[in-house]
Amino acid sequence: MTSGPQVVAHYLAQDLVVPKEIFRESVLNPNHVPTTLYENIQDNPIAQRFAGFFGSDGVNTISGDHTGFGLRATDSPFLFNLLKASGVKALKIRMGKLERVSSSYNAGHLGGVRWKYMGIAFPQARSKLGLLSSIIFNTDVQKATEFLFLLNLVGLLRFILLWVAGDGCLVVCPVFAESRETVLRLTSIAICARDDHILSLFKQSLSPYNLDVHCSGPSKNKAGMNTLHIRIGKGDTRIKNALMEGLQSLPTDLLHPKLALLKDLLKTQDNQLRLSHFPSRLPFHDYIQGDMDDKLLWVLGQDFHSLNVYSINAILRFAGLREITRIQDFDLKTFMRNALQVEAKTPKQQLFVDYINLCKSRAVRSGLPLNVQPNNFHFRCNLNDCKFFAHRKRDLQDHQKLHSKEKIKKYQCDFNGCSYSTDNKGNLQLHKKRHSKDRIKEFKCDVKDCPFKTDQKGNLQVHQRTHLPKDRIKKY
Structure with missing residues (x-):
């Protein structure tokens, strides 16, 4: 990555006047992404990922002189690593308390992490790609089309996957494994955006590769966002290999926790993992071990209760604490005790200490936390030997419609060459009589x-x- 002084030296070596914005952003303000990041983006995995993540969670002002990110506080390790890898020399990240108290938990104020800087050179470089920010829906269709079709399938998926990290999700469904335990199986990747132009362009750019892609309208998303689904079948090795190639091109620290989970799902034959990889199944009061007095514990619990193993480990690595292998291994009180003893010996540990100090200031003044209950997989399909589970009755009803369209016929005729099958034993007995010449x-x-x-x-x-x-x- 070209440094700020090298950019300035390039101008001086050719007896050229250094533009004010280049000088300002390269020398006076090292807390910025180099304007050269997007050069040769078709061959630059870091640039492809940064561009995708900025499209979902980046912020530009209308005037174009302010750019940055605003994320939940627990995403600070990923943001730190992404910005460092993208060439920010003197990174300045700020933790902040939001005025709003969590309506789900009522355990504390929401917390955020923000990176921003003033300057126009980098937003101008991004505008050449025709891409929007998460707030201003300003997709330039012609430029964005040229950019997306410039990428090969792996590069395109890198860009899209980082978009998913910000605004998207992994769609998983519960199934009952042969070991008689519930596992979660990946069925698709959902990409969300309020600007439907960008999703249409995603679909067009993926169409040459014959992937199972479909768009759905705003009614399919609680936040009123359009959604694009990339289906991932168990036997579709082509899409799995392409996704894995995109995910393996960067080290673990540059994988958003959502994508680290995706990577491990794709490593399995059936795209499925045990519940120990996913967020805790404990009710919130059990998660905080019934402690109704320690408000710092409440705030930490509010932040960590919905995190998967990969998110928690990213934070533990930042603090220099021991990682976990299962979600059941994470003890919130032990974590809080160790977290309060962390010293800011490295920039990463300093950011972690800033996070803990932020949590101290986010406590609510009155009231008790709500006992949030994780979704439970109550509903099991009881048709024949089906192993489908769902935590919502509506999902089970939708699934059982598939059985009505194509019934499971477990009684088959064993007469040579006969393909007859039925779900009724009596019908099979009547049918078999037709094969007897001497009935x-x-x-x-x-x-x-x-x-x-x-x-x-x-x-x-x-x-x-x-x-x-x-x-x-x-x-x-």
Whole structure:
């Protein structure tokens, strides 16, 4: 990555006047991303990822002189690593308390982390790509199309995956594994945006690769955002290999925790992992071990209760604390005790200490925290041997519609060459009689000289009506 002084030296070596914005951003304000980041972006994995993440969570002002990120406080390790890798020499990240108290937990004020700087050179460089920010929906369709089609599939997925890290999610569904435990299986990657132009461009740029992609309208998202889904089937090795190549191009510290989870899901044959990789299943009061007095514990619990193993480990690495392998191994009180003893010996530890100090200031003045209950997988499909689980009744009902369209037929005819199957044992027994050349026809017509025989009494009764006089046949 070209440093600020090297950019200035390049101008001076050619006896050129150094533009004010270049001098300001390269020398006077080292807390910025170099304007050269987006050069040769088609061959630069860091630039592709930065551009994607900025599209979902980056901020530009209308005047174009202010750019930055605003994230939840627990995302500070990822933001720090991304900005450092992108070339920020003297990084300045600020922790801040929001005025709003969490409506879900009522355990403390919300906390955020912010990076910003004033300058126009970098926003101008980004504008050449035609990309929007998360607040200003200013996609330049022509420029953005040129940029997206410049990338190969792996580069395109790098860009999209970092967009997912900011505004998107991994869609997983519970299934009952052979070991009789519930696991979560990846079914698709959801990309969200309020500007539908960018999602349309994503779909167009992915279309040459024949991926299973579909768009849904704002009604599909609680925040009123449009959504694009990339389906991931168990047998679709092409999309899995492309995603893995994109994920493996950067070290662990540059993988957003959401994408670290995706990487481990894709490593498995069935795209599924145990619940120990996902957020805690404990009710919130159990998570804080029933402590109704320690308000710092409440705030930490509010932040950590919804985090998966990868998010927690990213924070533990930053603090220099021991990582965990299962979500059940994380003890909130032990973490708080160790966190209060961390000394700011490195920039990463300083950021962690800033986070802990922020948590101290976020405590609520009155009231008790709500006992938030994680979603439980209560609803199991009971049709035949189906192993589907759902934590919402509506999801189970939607799933069972699939059974009504294509019933599971577990009774199959074993006669050579016959493909008949049914979900009713009696139907199979009746069917098998048709394969016997010497079927015993027990029911014979007793009318003189009538040769009719059948193996079913009902058929005989229908036949015998043909021998009745026409005026005796009842019409209904």
